[in-house]
Amino acid sequence: MIKTGKIDQDQIRKFFLGSKDQEGFLKQLIVYALLICIGFVYLYPLLYMISNSFMNLDDLLDTSINWIPSTLAIGNYIQAAGSMNFFVAFLKSIIIAGVPTLLNVVIGAIVGYGFGRFEFKGKKIMMAILIFSFILPSQITMMPTYVLYSDLKILGSLKAFIYPSLLGQGINAPIFILIFYQFFKQVPKVLLEAAQIDGAGYFKSFLRISVPSAAPAILTVFLFSFVWYWNESYLTELYVCGLFTETSWTTLVVELKNFAENFNAYQTTGKAATNINESIRMAGTMLSILPVLLMYFVLQRYFVESIDRTGITGE
Amino acid sequence: MSKEKKVKKPRISAGKLARREAMAGYLFVLPWMIGVVIFLLRPLFTSFQFSLNNIRITPKGRMFNFVGYQNYTQIWLEDPEFPVELMGYMWSTLLSVPVIVVFALIIAMLLNGKIHMKGFFRLIFFLPVIIVSGPVMNMLVADGAATIPSMDIQAISTALDQFLPHSLVESISELFNNMIMILWYSGVQILIFLSALQKIDGSLYEAAKIDGGSGWECFWKITLPTIKPMVLLNAVYTVIFLSNHGNNAIIGMIQNSMFSGTKEKGYGYAAAMAWIYSLVVTLIVLLFAFLLAGRKDIYERQVIKVKRAKKKEIQMVKKIERRGKANAKKIQKARLRKKYRSYDKNRED
Structure with a gap:
């Protein structure tokens, strides 16, 4: 009983902290978490831009709406494209x-x-x-x-x-x-x-x-x-x-x-x-x-x- | 280098083929050479000339009025904005370059491990390079998309204000304010580091592991020394990128004064500004180059020491040889004169 328990403990430790030749689960978790966090920060302005560009005026003023607009306001794009003279430009x-x-x-x-x-x-x-x-x-x-x-x-x-x-x-x-x-x-x-x-x-x-x-x-x-x-x-x-x-x-x-x-x-x-x-x-x-x-x-x-x-x- | 110098190349005038090849080389480089003269050397000279003049545009053309270094003194003593902006630029560059380089290195190290979806992450981290341009950035900064949402910058800056000079604190809080922009500027650097890391020989790490080195030690003793040239490259690249970027306030300032119709300003004033600005940028580049390239590690120093010792030894041997030869000659002469004298006696003479 005691012996098997010890082996289990060792295996668990190895699994989380890793050994010399295999990276531990914990370390990998941290690496992925970091990468995903930084990746999100990288994409944040872009996502913000996309989500905001589809909002109409009511959505913008509504504080309960953060990311997902209530309606897809394509009109924003049409107006922006018109003022930028999109196709010529x-x-x-x-x-x-x-x-x-x-x-x-x-x-x-x-x-x-x-x-x-x-x-x-x-x-x-x-x-x-x-x-x-x-x-x-x-x-x-x-x-x-x-x-x-x-x-x-x-x-x-x-x-x-x-x-x-x-x-x-x-x-x-x-x-x-x-x-x-x-x-x-x-x-x-x-x-x-x-x-x-x-x-x-x-x-x-x-x-x-x-x-x-x-x-x-x-x-x-x-x-x-x-x-x-x-x-x-x-x-x-x-x-x-x-x-x-x-x-x-x-x-x-x-x-x-x-x-x-x-x-x-x-x-x-x-x-x-x-x-x-x-x-x-x-x-x-x-x-x-x-x-x-x-x-x-x-x-x-x-x-x-x-x-x-x-x-x-x-x- | 010293070794190359010592071995004297036998001077042989270039043969027909070599001369023809050199001519072809000049021919290929010729467009660039003309471009350098027209778009680099001549403008450099002319802009210096401009900076010593007060230039006004009249219907007849440009009127030059030589004023000496007055433009420069005017910028430093009378311009209300330029010196302040320049200091701000200097601080923010000196602060953000290390941040960008270190951040890029960390990301590259993370990506260099055994990771699934490496391509996807690389895609994300390189994305900003494609869309980073002045107006786009301005739009994003203006709408507050450039700050990390849940970061209390005010608290940080008030805390720092107590024991640091104000201008420095301002740049630091600006750094935090535009954190995402700073991160966005590091796309190219990440890739440069990544491809340098992938080229490090894996057996080095294995050897270190067998000797009991931890990951921490491996980083400082293997990774960092190997990619040191890339650190310098990235630092210089970052400085240049930041100083040529469209969001830079100083660039706008130079342009404004170039086209301002006032009496004092104009092309000459703007040229003087540009010269000061370029000087500052060059100084920053040199500073980083000095900091990162100047120091040699222990191994290199040891090598230099040994080389120096060897050189001394060779000189010593040569000296002895030379003296021996001279003495031998003297003995030879004495022999020819058929006066057989011993070496010691010869010396007494």
């Missing part, structure tokens, strides 16, 4: 984010290949400048660049984003160049030499051998560049949308930035039924992030595994 956002992104990928690959594949004088200094240009706050070069653009008369057009990314100076371009650099360094040189012996020039071996093998890096750069351009409101407003010059360019995020004004203007035209309230603002916020959110859930594997693939952390 959506298409323009895609163009504004997409075109510089494509250029970023192409130029990033070319420059990254140059750094990763070839040895030349001054390479180390150039890499240092590359990292320096990432650390430097962009505000310091913003004013002269703004002046340059206004002299070139490309303010308020997409060219203000195209030219820098064409020259490898787009938003966060140093990161993308470094990602490609890391990647192309790992392409075995033997392959390229073999291609050269078979008569391929430098550019051909780049296109035919290195680029196809760099598909993960290309995807990573594309996704991140797209998301970053999509979320950029400050530079977009300054350069492309034109802070003072009237242009037709706009993005969802910029519309969101000036949401209150837009909504007031929309209201005076008599289309909106209510004043601006929390729900409508949340609906507008939701609309502006919905496209990237969908993209994230569809392509989440590529986003999450991107950092593993790019080899930032070394092999």
Whole structure:
């Protein structure tokens, strides 16, 4: 009797506290509890946003309703979309984010290949400048660049984003160049030499051998560049949308930035039924992030595994 | 490094192939090089020039009026907001960077264990990276979605106010106020840590376990030293992210003064602001780099010590050899002169 009791005790202890080679139940419980708590905190703003965006005014004022609205007030979304001019802004956002992104990928690959594949004088200094240009706050070069653009008369057009990314100076371009650099360094040189012996020039071996093998890096750069351009409101407003010059360019995020004004203007035209309230603002916020959110859930594997693939952390 | 220096590479001028390869390299990097000149070096120079001038925009164009360092003194002595904001930015960055990095490390450690639904958790923790943008954040903060609901911030700040300077307390309470935002900024960092942790050799932990090391010891003696470069990388990344983020009050301030029509402000004033701001950011980056990269662990120090001792020994041996050779030469000469003298006598001369 006593003996079996002791064994039971031991087993129970082992089960809860774990041994050297197996983690205890208690420890796992704590880990899961922590992860779920922090995960909830992470999602809290998003959940809050979703639930609030479906509330009508009565629900908002009713203190007994915290999370689940009594009715699904789709009207919030319709009004927000109307004031943001959703479909036009959506298409323009895609163009504004997409075109510089494509250029970023192409130029990033070319420059990254140059750094990763070839040895030349001054390479180390150039890499240092590359990292320096990432650390430097962009505000310091913003004013002269703004002046340059206004002299070139490309303010308020997409060219203000195209030219820098064409020259490898787009938003966060140093990161993308470094990602490609890391990647192309790992392409075995033997392959390229073999291609050269078979008569391929430098550019051909780049296109035919290195680029196809760099598909993960290309995807990573594309996704991140797209998301970053999509979320950029400050530079977009300054350069492309034109802070003072009237242009037709706009993005969802910029519309969101000036949401209150837009909504007031929309209201005076008599289309909106209510004043601006929390729900409508949340609906507008939701609309502006919905496209990237969908993209994230569809392509989440590529986003999450991107950092593993790019080899930032070394092999 | 020292070893590399000692071995002198034989200087051979580059061959035809090497020269051609270098040319191709330049060709590939050329677009970026042009970009650096146009969008980095030239603006850097021009903005410094701007900051020394008072610039007014007239219908005829920009009017430059050289004022020297007046813009800078004006910012520090007369501007009611900028120095205060700058101090606030400094405090909040210095406080939130360690919080973000440590938090990211903890999450990464949790995720690195044997856990079901790892992918799902990674999905959640990386989600903010996708949607974090200035206006979205502003909306969320304005509606109070950024605070953890049941946290009494007022109590914390009044308690801290008694023994800490006020500006510091303000930043701390702000940190608590926007706790979720702080957590949201750590998405990329978590993934960097996670992928670094997964690359640590498992046999190291096994060996430590056999020697009786606890998990705590394993963390401090194996995990942390191995991922130390990643800690630095993440700290620097966080500083840069925070300082370039759209929610930053200083960025808005620079933009406002850039387009303000008043006499004193304008491009020149804004350029001076930007220079001060960049200097502060660079200083913070350097501070973290110094704190995290400067210290070497015991093993590295030991290695350096041994290397130094070895170097000394080699020098000693060489010295002896050299003297021996010189002496041998002298004896040789003496022999040639057919004067057979002993080594000792030679020395007396």
